[in-house]
Amino acid sequence: MTLYLDAAASDSVSDTVIEAMIPFLTQAYANPSSVHTDGKTAARALSAARESIAQNLGSRSNEIIFTSGGTESDNLAIKGIALAHVRNSHAHHDDASSDSRSRRILISAVEHPAVAESAQWLHDFFGFEVVRIPVDAQARIDLEALQEEVHKGATLACVMMANNEVGTIEPVKEAVRICHEAGVPVHVDAVQAAGTIPVDFHDLNADTLTASGHKFGAPKGLGILCKRNRVGMEPLISGGGQEGGLRSGTPNVAGAVGLAVALQEACSRMPTMIPALESSRDELINAVLHAVPFARLTGDPNSRLPGHASFVFPGINAEALLVDLDTRGIEVSSGSACAIGRSTAPSTLLAMGMSETEAKSALRISFREPLSSNDRESLINGLLGSLAELHIKV
Numbered sequence: 422m423t424l425y426l427d428a429a430a431s432d433s434v435s436d437t438v439i440e441a442m443i444p445f446l447t448q449a450y451a452n453p454s455s456v457h458t459d460g461k462t463a464a465r466a467l468s469a470a471r472e473s474i475a476q477n478l479g480s481r482s483n484e485i486i487f488t489s490g491g492t493e494s495d496n497l498a499i500k501g502i503a504l505a506h507v508r509n510s511h512a513h514h515d516d517a518s519s520d521s522r523s524r525r526i527l528i529s530a531v532e533h534p535a536v537a538e539s540a541q542w543l544h545d546f547f548g549f550e551v552v553r554i555p556v557d558a559q560a561r562i563d564l565e566a567l568q569e570e571v572h573k574g575a576t577l578a579c580v581m582m583a584n585n586e587v588g589t590i591e592p593v594k595e596a597v598r599i600c601h602e603a604g605v606p607v608h609v610d611a612v613q614a615a616g617t618i619p620v621d622f623h624d625l626n627a628d629t630l631t632a633s634g635h636k637f638g639a640p641k642g643l644g645i646l647c648k649r650n651r652v653g654m655e656p657l658i659s660g661g662g663q664e665g666g667l668r669s670g671t672p673n674v675a676g677a678v679g680l681a682v683a684l685q686e687a688c689s690r691m692p693t694m695i696p697a698l699e700s701s702r703d704e705l706i707n708a709v710l711h712a713v714p715f716a717r718l719t720g721d722p723n724s725r726l727p728g729h730a731s732f733v734f735p736g737i738n739a740e741a742l743l744v745d746l747d748t749r750g751i752e753v754s755s756g757s758a759c760a761i762g763r764s765t766a767p768s769t770l771l772a773m774g775m776s777e778t779e780a781k782s783a784l785r786i787s788f789r790e791p792l793s794s795n796d797r798e799s800l801i802n803g804l805l806g807s808l809a810e811l812h813i814k815v
Contacts, residue, residue, distance in 0.1 A: 422750060423750045423751075423752060424750060424751045424752065424796060424799055424800065424803075425752045425788075426751065426752060426753045426786045426787060426788055426800065427752050427753055427754045427785075427787060428728060428787045428788050428789045429585060429613060429636070429726075429729060429754070429785060429787035430754055430787075431635045431636070431641065432635060432636060432637060432638050432789055433638065434638055434639065434640055434679075434683070435638050435683070435686060437682060437686060438638060438639060438640075438679045438682045438683045438686070439679075441678050441679060441682040442640075442675040442676070442678055442679040442682075443675075445463065445466060445674045445675035445678055446675045449462050449463055449466065449674070450463070450674075450675075451463045452671055453466075453467045453671075453672055453674055454661070454663070454671070454672075463674045466674055466677075466678055467672055467674050467677050468482070469681070470674075470677040470678050470680065470681035471485045471487075471677065471681075473681040473684070473685055474645060474680060474681050474684055475647075477684045477685060477688045478615065478620055478621070478622050478630070478632065478645070478647055478684075479620065479621030479622045479623045479624055479625075480622040480623065480630075480647045483650070483665070484622070484647050484648055484649060484650065485645060485646075485647060486645070486646040486647075486648060486664045486665065486667055486668055487643075487644070487645065487664060487668065487672060487673065487676070487677055487680075488643075488644040488645065488646055488668055489642050489643070489644055490633050490634070490635070490641070490642055490643065490644035491533075491535060491610070491612035491631050491632065491633030491636075491644050492535040492633075492644075493644055494631035494632070494633070494644045494645060494646040495533070495535035495536050495539055495608075495610055495631050496535065496539050496657060497646055497654070497656075497657055497667065497668065498608045498629040498631060498646055498648070498654070499526070499536060499539040499540060499543070499577060499579065499608060500539055500542065500543060500655075500657055501654035501655050501656065501657060501667065502576065502577050502606065502608070502628075502629070502652060502653065502654055503526065503543050503547065503549060503576050503577060504547075504654075504655035505653035505654050505655045506523070506524070506576045506577075506653075507524075507547060508655060509653065510524075523574045523575065523576055524547075524548065524549050524550065524576060525549060525550045525551075525552055525570075525573070525574060525575040525576060526540040526543055526544075526549050526550070526551050526552070526575065526576060526577055526578075526579070527552045527554055527567070527570050527571065527575050527577070527578040527579065527600075527605070528540050528551065528552070528553055528554065528578075528579040529553070529554050529556060529562045529579065529580050529581060529591070530553045530554060530555050530556050530562075530768075530772035531556050531560050531562075531581065531584055531586075531589075531768070531769040531772050531773075532579055532581055532610065533581065533585060533610055533612065535610070536579050536581070536608075536610055537768075540579070549576065552570050552575075553772075554566050554567045554570060555772070556772050556773060557773070558773050558774050559587075559589055559719075559720055559721040559722075559773070560584050560586075560587050560589040560719075560720055560721065560769060560772070560773050561589060561591060561592065561721060561724075562580060562591055562592065562596060564592065564595060564596060564599060567580075567596060567599055567600070568599045568603075571599060571600050571602075571603035571605045572603050574605075575600075575603075575605045576605075576606075577605065577606055577607070577608055578596070578600045578605050578606070578607050578608070579607070579608045579609075579610065580593055580596045580597075580607060580608075580609060580610075581593075581609070581610040581611075581612075581613075582609050582610065582611040582613070582614040582620065582630075583611070583613040583614040583617070583618070583725075583726050584613065584720065584769060585612070585613045586719075586720075586731065586767055586769040586770070586783070586785060587719045587720030587721075587725075587729075587731045587769060587770070587773070587785075588613075588720045588721075588725040588726040588729030588730070588731055588787075589720040589721040589724065589725055590614070590618070590721065590724045590725060590726065593609055593625055593627070594624070594625055594626070597609075597625055597626050597627055598626070601626065606628035606629075606652060607627050607628050607629075608627070608628065608629045608630070608631075609625060609627040609629070609630040609631070610630075610631050611630050611631060611632055612631055612632060612633045612636060613636065613726065614726070615632035615633070615636065615637060615645075615684070616632070616636060616637025616638070616683070616684055616687035616688070617636070617637065617687070617726055617727065617728070617789075618691070618695065618726065618727065619688075619691060620632070622647045627647075627649075628648070628649050628651070628652045629646060629647060629648050629649070629652060629654075630646070630647040631644065631645065631646055631647075632644065632645040632647075632684075633645075634676075634679070634680045634683060634684075637683055637684060637687040638683035638686060638687060638789075639676070639679045639680045639682075639683035639684070640676065640679055642676070643673065643676045643677075643679065643680050645680065646668075648667070654667060656668065656669065658670060694727075694789075695727050696727075697791045698727035698728040698788070698789075698790075698791055699727045700791070701728070701788070701791035701792045702725075702727055702728055702729065702730055704792075704797065705730050705786065705792060705797055705800070706718055706730050708797055708800075708801055709730070709732060709800075709801065709804070712801045712804065712805060712815070713734065713804065713805075713808065713815055714815070715734070715735060715736075715815075716732045716733070716734050717732060717733050717735070718730070718731070718732055719731045719732060719733055719770065719773070719783065726787075728787055728788045728789055728790075729785070729786075729787045730785075730786045730787070731783065731784065731785045731786070732783070732784050732786075733770070733775070733779055733780070733782045733783050733784075734782045734784065734808075734813075735778075735779055735782055736782065736813070737782045737808070737811065737813055738781060738782065739755040739781055739782050739783050739784055740755060740781075741811055742782075742784065742807055742808075742811065743755055743784070745806075745807035745810050745811065746803055746804070746807050749803040749806060749807065750799075750803070751799070751800060751803040751804075753784055753785060753786050754784075754785045754787075755767070755783050755784060755785065765777075766778075766780035766781045767780050767781075767783055770783055786800070
């Protein structure tokens, strides 16, 4: 029997979500832009899904943009805001010195590649300076460094809500306050947070925020971008002008319905699920550290995602450990699923001050349901068996 402990990479889709989607694939399948009766039925379903998602993310329905996932949402937010800045600079004939001062993108040093590479794209093609804000040894953003940089001017600052590799929950609300005091808008990548911990777009006062459906029980290929109406943004996809002109293409009505149902399910479970997951997580962490004394917990020991435990095993190659655990029916990861096959060390762990060798020994264990004592025992036995197979003495 397989023990799946990689929910941070992707979660399963519930029967409720599938059942909610089926009518919009088989019956009410019309294009929601069509003016006939079936088109209007699809449009109403799309509108209802948008409203439900907005309520669960602390947003307004006219601030919700449907996308293909967290990666597209991050790209649209970062590139779209920056390109709007470029357009405005040209329109107002800004002088080179003032434009170069503001043509900067600030990102925390532990952002997901979807954020970091979008910023790098802006550097490569439009000359934006990319400034990486350092983090401490637990992956928390350095707010003093952020404050120093925003006062030098910037087009946008990017701060993730919760780190995908080590589970640290970032001080986003304080970061937003610091940036806004300097007149800098903020994009928040909430892909790992949405559906797992409460996310309130308006309470955070962020300018844009992303979520991805397959992290909380919707099918893959479905994402959300929350965007304040005050934020200027250029579209990256041209065409029919759907999603307020920011994301052209015929809307995926069934997908939007699935997103809404999955997010509603996840949010309704939070009051009981979060404490249960936190307890299960802490029991797992204690069990791993007891069984493997040289292992070290990574990320913030307290302010971390409830079903997320991450470690380094100095002296061990994590990929070899993963492969052996997989043969034992235990599926975990070495960090971001978007970086599988990489030969370099995880950038998050390097930013936390680890050596490349140590960073390559990282293991991430993530789950959306509390683990049973049998699950925990199976993991520990599997881990000890794999270490023995790799000739590692515990």
